[in-house]
Amino acid sequence: MGILDENRHLEDLDKKYIWHPFTQMKEWLEEKTIIISESRDCFIKDIYGRWYLDGVSSLWVNIHGHRKKEIDDAIKNQLDDIAHSTLLGLSNIPAIKLAERLIKLVNSSLDTPRPRSASPAIGSMAGAKRGRRHSSLNKVFYSDNGSTAVEIALKMAFQYWKHKGINERHKFLSLNNAYHGDTIGAVSVGGIDIFHKAFGPLLFKTYKAPSPYCYRCAFDKSYPDCKFVCLNRMEKILKSHSKKIVAVIIEPIVQAAGGMITSPSGYLKGVRELCTKYNVLMIADEVATGFSRTGKLFACEHEDVVPDIMCLSKGITGGYMPLAVTLTTDEIYNAFLGEFKDLKTFFHGHSYTGNPLACAAALACLDLFEKEDTLKNLQPKIEILEKWLKEVLNLKHIGDVRNKGLMAGIELVRDKKTKEPYDWAEKIGWRVAYHARDNGVFIRPLGNVIVIMPPLSISEQNLNQLLKIIKDSIVTVTEG
Numbered sequence: 501m502g503i504l505d506e507n508r509h510l511e512d513l514d515k516k517y518i519w520h521p522f523t524q525m526k527e528w529l530e531e532k533t534i535i536i537s538e539s540r541d542c543f544i545k546d547i548y549g550r551w552y553l554d555g556v557s558s559l560w561v562n563i564h565g566h567r568k569k570e571i572d573d574a575i576k577n578q579l580d581d582i583a584h585s586t587l588l589g590l591s592n593i594p595a596i597k598l599a600e601r602l603i604k605l606v607n608s609s610l611d612t613p614r615p616r617s618a619s620p621a622i623g624s625m626a627g628a629k630r631g632r633r634h635s636s637l638n639k640v641f642y643s644d645n646g647s648t649a650v651e652i653a654l655k656m657a658f659q660y661w662k663h664k665g666i667n668e669r670h671k672f673l674s675l676n677n678a679y680h681g682d683t684i685g686a687v688s689v690g691g692i693d694i695f696h697k698a699f700g701p702l703l704f705k706t707y708k709a710p711s712p713y714c715y716r717c718a719f720d721k722s723y724p725d726c727k728f729v730c731l732n733r734m735e736k737i738l739k740s741h742s743k744k745i746v747a748v749i750i751e752p753i754v755q756a757a758g759g760m761i762t763s764p765s766g767y768l769k770g771v772r773e774l775c776t777k778y779n780v781l782m783i784a785d786e787v788a789t790g791f792s793r794t795g796k797l798f799a800c801e802h803e804d805v806v807p808d809i810m811c812l813s814k815g816i817t818g819g820y821m822p823l824a825v826t827l828t829t830d831e832i833y834n835a836f837l838g839e840f841k842d843l844k845t846f847f848h849g850h851s852y853t854g855n856p857l858a859c860a861a862a863l864a865c866l867d868l869f870e871k872e873d874t875l876k877n878l879q880p881k882i883e884i885l886e887k888w889l890k891e892v893l894n895l896k897h898i899g900d901v902r903n904k905g906l907m908a909g910i911e912l913v914r915d916k917k918t919k920e921p922y923d924w925a926e927k928i929g930w931r932v933a934y935h936a937r938d939n940g941v942f943i944r945p946l947g948n949v950i951v952i953m954p955p956l957s958i959s960e961q962n963l964n965q966l967l968k969i970i971k972d973s974i975v976t977v978t979e980g
């Protein structure tokens with residue numbers, strides 16, 4: 501078979517055998533398939549040799565670029581020892597090392613009042629804030645994707661109250677426009693109708709607080725004159741029902757899949773204060789925001805917030821291997837301690853929990869943050885992005901631009917004055933993405949919101965190129 505025939509054969513096989521996620525397969529079957537075969541830095545290459553700028557970090561996971569030597573080597577080296585063992589009844593070296601590293605890192609970043617070790621995990625990242633009250637996050641529960649990290653958080657929080665002898669707490673408070681993953685528990689605390697409605701009868705009921713979506717404020721107010729009506733609404737729910745509520749679950753600072761909705765300054769801190777005031781747990785889902793995506797190592801840092809449970813995944817291995825962690829406090833962990841016969845055990849685990857290859861990749865990824873001063877080098881790129889966002893806000897069909905760090909959304913609207921959205925069926929976001937693709941940029945929209953989320957390691961030159969092509973694509977599709 502010639503190379504062209506072979507490529508076409510691969511396309512046929514894809515269409516014959518693969519059911520793609522979040523994809524209308526009828527359309528997929530009619531469209532040209534892009535098959536990726538290679539990558540380097542912030543570029544990915546298809547089987548025909550065309551290179552694309554990876555504008556979504558291979559679905560929000562890539563941090564230091566593709567084919568990063570240090571991470572490649574870490575995985576190869578680990579492979580010489582062992583690829584996988586289990587954490588059920590055994591432990592392994594990379595999982596132990598990574599757990600220690602993460603705990604030190606999270607606590608120095610969030611500046612919890614933990615006795616400092618002589619050598620903080622990443623010295624330059626340690627915050628200098630003082631006077632924190634909240635407990636540190638001292639325990640790591642491993643899993644392999646963001647959804648399971650959230651499931652674990654929900655089950656852990658629920659069972660915690662039971663172990664404390666409190667049995668009436670079985671509800672969660674979550675937000676409209678929230679996205680916490682696609683497993684049933686995670687969908688139950690989700691708030692995106694288009695994804696979640698179909699499964700309604702399967703889901704457990706939650707209390708829903710309004711989304712801090714200022715551009716389309718549910719109360720028709722504007723910040724800061726609104727005095728946080730959305731938080732007041734959350735407080736109302738807590739005031740009436742806190743005795744039934746296990747936890748508030750939130751994506752700190754950015755509701756990502758909901759459309760890159762950035763919360764106004766002070767909102768997250770307000771949520772933490774409400775959780776403390778009404779004595780419910782706070783679960784921070786940092787699956788999308790963690791590992792410097794928002795310009796700080798963790799999004800909670802922006803408002804000096806320490807949650808009771810924190811979920812991390814996407815960026816944890818730099819986009820190399822599936823891995824997730826659910827971090828929690830001694831208080832919660834200790835509640836599960838007891839005699840074997842007491843059945844206080846946390847009965848949860850996955851086959852690939854604490855996979856050594858993934859943990860080795862994560863350790864190398866953390867080393868790179870230090871070695872390359874990723875956070876500091878990010879700042880000029882955030883400035884470039886923010887300057888550009890301000891400019892494109894003048895375009896005829898851009899209603900709103902939002903970002904935190906290198907995580908941005910551009911909301912396209914049919915009518916800027918009335919904020920009338922494009923119909924979902926018009927696929928305006930996709931049309932922009934296809935145009936960009938034809939010009940060498942891979943992006944993936946969220947409905948009418950264009951997402952910009954390149955690897956943090958992207959060069960300023962490549963970032964400018966990415967932004968230029970996205971702008972051209974928006975102009976051509978919406979004004980052309």
Ligand SMILES: *Cc1c(COP(=O)(O)O)cnc(C)c1O
Nearest residue numbers: 645646647679680681756787788
């Ligand atoms: C992507 C995401 C998840 C789900 O992670 P998966 O690895 O896709 O299961 C959960 N929470 C947030 C905030 C996410 O962005």
